[in-house]
Amino acid sequence: MIDRDQVLHVAGLARLKLSEAEIDTMTRELSDVLRHIEKIGELDLEGVHPTTHVIDLVNALRPDEPEPCLPVEVVLAAAPEPVARGFGVPSPVAQ
Amino acid sequence: MSSLIDLTAAQAADRVRAGEIDAAELFDAYRSRALADDLNAFTWLAEGAPEADPVRPARDAPLGGVPLAVKDLFCTEGVPSQAGSRILEGYRPPYTATVVAKLAEAGAPLLGKTNQDEFAMGSSNENSAFGPVLNPWDTSRVPGGSSGGSAAAVAAGLAPWAIGTDTGGSIRQPAALCGIVGLKPTYGACSRYGMIAFASSLDQAGPLTRDVTDAALLLAHMVGRDRRDSTSLEFPGEIELPRAEDLAGIRLGVPEELSGEGIEPGVLDSFNATLRLAEGLGATIEACRLPHAPHALAAYYLIAPAEASSNLARFDGVRYGLRVDADDLTEMYSRTRAAGFGAEVKRRIMLGTYALSSGYYDAYYGTAQKVRTLISQDFEAAFASFDFIVTPTSPWTAFELGSKTADPYAMYLNDFCTVPMPLAGIPAISIPSGLSEGLPVGFQLAGPAFSESRMLDAAFALERAIAFDGSGPMTGDRARRAS
Numbered sequence: 001m002i003d004r005d006q007v008l009h010v011a012g013l014a015r016l017k018l019s020e021a022e023i024d025t026m027t028r029e030l031s032d033v034l035r036h037i038e039k040i041g042e043l044d045l046e047g048v049h050p051t052t053h054v055i056d057l058v059n060a061l062r063p064d065e066p067e068p069c070l071p072v073e074v075v076l077a078a079a080p081e082p083v084a085r086g087f088g089v090p091s092p093v094a095q
Numbered sequence: 096m097s098s099l100i101d102l103t104a105a106q107a108a109d110r111v112r113a114g115e116i117d118a119a120e121l122f123d124a125y126r127s128r129a130l131a132d133d134l135n136a137f138t139w140l141a142e143g144a145p146e147a148d149p150v151r152p153a154r155d156a157p158l159g160g161v162p163l164a165v166k167d168l169f170c171t172e173g174v175p176s177q178a179g180s181r182i183l184e185g186y187r188p189p190y191t192a193t194v195v196a197k198l199a200e201a202g203a204p205l206l207g208k209t210n211q212d213e214f215a216m217g218s219s220n221e222n223s224a225f226g227p228v229l230n231p232w233d234t235s236r237v238p239g240g241s242s243g244g245s246a247a248a249v250a251a252g253l254a255p256w257a258i259g260t261d262t263g264g265s266i267r268q269p270a271a272l273c274g275i276v277g278l279k280p281t282y283g284a285c286s287r288y289g290m291i292a293f294a295s296s297l298d299q300a301g302p303l304t305r306d307v308t309d310a311a312l313l314l315a316h317m318v319g320r321d322r323r324d325s326t327s328l329e330f331p332g333e334i335e336l337p338r339a340e341d342l343a344g345i346r347l348g349v350p351e352e353l354s355g356e357g358i359e360p361g362v363l364d365s366f367n368a369t370l371r372l373a374e375g376l377g378a379t380i381e382a383c384r385l386p387h388a389p390h391a392l393a394a395y396y397l398i399a400p401a402e403a404s405s406n407l408a409r410f411d412g413v414r415y416g417l418r419v420d421a422d423d424l425t426e427m428y429s430r431t432r433a434a435g436f437g438a439e440v441k442r443r444i445m446l447g448t449y450a451l452s453s454g455y456y457d458a459y460y461g462t463a464q465k466v467r468t469l470i471s472q473d474f475e476a477a478f479a480s481f482d483f484i485v486t487p488t489s490p491w492t493a494f495e496l497g498s499k500t501a502d503p504y505a506m507y508l509n510d511f512c513t514v515p516m517p518l519a520g521i522p523a524i525s526i527p528s529g530l531s532e533g534l535p536v537g538f539q540l541a542g543p544a545f546s547e548s549r550m551l552d553a554a555f556a557l558e559r560a561i562a563f564d565g566s567g568p569m570t571g572d573r574a575r576r577a578s
Contacts, residue, residue, distance in 0.1 A: 002449065014404060014448040015411070016441060017429035026445055029503050033446060036504050037393040040466050041458065050464030051471060053326075054282050054296070054520025055544060060325035074189045080418035087413050094423040 108159030118153035118160025156202025164254035182435025192289025201316040209244030218509035231568030236493040239269030252569035264513025267525035271488035271537020282520035286321030294402035337555030348383035348481035361531025397463035404447030488537030
């Protein structure tokens with residue numbers, strides 16, 4: 001179960017602005033999905049290690065050597081607000 | 096012209112390489128069919144065949160210039176790549192995904208980008224900013240998802256072959272619902288570089304094709320270690336073209352957890368008929384157990400949304416795509432994400448953020464990762480006695496558009512038979528096994544990690560015995576069904 005306050009808290013963490021209608025639907029639908037999902041809590045998992053990677057892998061390291069990367073102007077071309085050599089954003093504090 | 100379309104991709108590649116047909120002509124034949132796409136399968140089409148390379152003409156390339164449809168979420172330089180989302184509106188990546196580049200290099204040029212569920216989240220292709228894709232067998236029904244555009248395009252002969260991605264079934268389930276072949280490789284077999292990420296520990300690229308031979312040919316040129324994806328691996332040995340004529344000595348395990356309850360009767364009939372064919376080909380068939388498989392869906396719907404909530408944090412209106420202006424930064428993020436993401440993506444971001452949030456991490460994500468271990472161990476135990484585990488691919492055939500959108504969990508049940516394999520990182524293939532009430536049914540084989548060549552061989556022998564006729568949707572039959 002998840003209630004309205006939790007939905008609002010999680011939406012804040014996820015940086016998602018929800019409409020009133022979405023808050024209601026989300027509360028109902030997430031509660032329903034969680035009700036099914038929570039059944040895995042009934043399994044006995046004592047001594048079971050969590051999977052961190054499915055295929056045996058050793059660390060994939062390579063020498064840290066500088067090499068060419070994409071030109072700045074090419075990367076900035078996709079940005080909503082390109083500024084001199086960077087990404088423009090609104091002020092972090094409300095004006 | 097129609098004879099060009101009748102060729103499988105492998106046959107077409109052979110003819111180009113033998114100098115019997117012209118690669119540019121083949122490209123144009125498919126392009127004009129894709130241009131007339133009435134299924135909403137494509138989101139973008141190439142202007143035309145690539146310029147002929149005087150040094151290395153298509154007839155010298157292993158894939159013979161046979162054009163490829165590519166799921167929207169593969170970044171392709173200078174070409175719209177939105178992962179079916181509004182939040183990436185107008186995005187044209189400055190680089191190309193490794194598998195797309197490898198396939199182009201091997202002689203499969205980009206025909207177009209295909210529609211998909213937004214960020215690969217969905218099993219019906221109804222969660223796309225471009226609108227739903229229609230199933231070419233019956234246009235009132237879904238093609239499955241999330242690689243629905245790729246599956247529909249191949250089934251309808253709008254593309255000779257396609258690639259998609261599979262996280263919980265997103266290649267195999269649409270392949271099943273559209274009556275084609277779909278293969279999810281071993282985790283790490285193909286580079287994920289340039290794939291717009293959904294759940295990084297599960298996502299794998301793979302082929303969607305008309306037959307098993309095409310799948311093998313395409314996959315052979317997709318696999319391999321990529322220095323840009325540290326989880327990619329050198330594929331042990333080569334992917335060989337399948338040749339097996341029987342299944343002598345092959346042991347097939349039928350897990351009771353994934354082949355009984357909840358499966359539509361028509362799907363079970365087709366599944367059981369295929370098992371009898373396999374027996375006729377010399378396979379031994381026995382029931383087996385995957386005791387934790389019924390919990391795979393729950394584990395998946397914690398792990399995948401958790402990873403998605405993290406991966407999708409990058410869509411914030413700063414570096415690419417949509418921005419909704421606001422007075423301060425946090426408000427800009429929240430409004431942009433509210434406007435750019437669709438309902439299912441928001442639901443999964445919320446679910447994942449919740450599962451990872453303080454106080455819930457151990458109970459949800461931590462538990463799911465332990466269940467994942469048990470699922471892997473189940474498969475390992477089963478593969479000690481069996482060469483392959485076989486199940487129906489999807490519990491049901493293609494369903495009507497809109498029939499499952501009101502209940503998210505009912506939609507998630509689509510993935511019941513396909514989620515255990517990616518959780519264990521193992522490969523699986525879906526091949527068409529027949530029709531149920533005029534709609535295709537998929538038969539799934541899963542094998543141990545890196546067993547792709549053997550799996551393709553077994554699928555090839557079965558394919559010949561099944562002799563599925565998938566030509567209906569290519570002949571325009573669908574138009575009559577729709578009316």
